[in-house]
């Protein structure tokens with residue numbers, strides 16, 4: 001197994017953040033997000049939830065599996081957003097697994113799992 005070169009991850013800046021939220025909120029139904037990346041226009045947006053504590057919750061009329069973390073990123077330009085403390089929606093099923101010990105601030109280990117699945 002060869003380790004892929006690490007990517008240069010960048011968080012969204014304030015100018016991009018609102019457009020980024022709009023695109024991700026418009027397709028809140030699976031790990032693959034429809035629409036072009038607000039930064040590079042590539043249709044390669046992804047999200048991944050990590051369920052940390054099960055125990056359903058209803059917040060704002062929506063049902064959640066429990067508390068967890070969320071990463072959103074573009075696998076082309078490596079722009080990302082990270083939400084360390086949120087809720088995991090009830091529609092979520094992980095399309096690939098990531099070793100919990102490897103999870104970090106940027107989505108590098110998640111993108112590695114995702115891209116190794118597609119290769």
Ligand SMILES: [Zn+2]
Pocket residue numbers: 037038039040041042074075076077078079
């Ligand atoms: Zn992009």
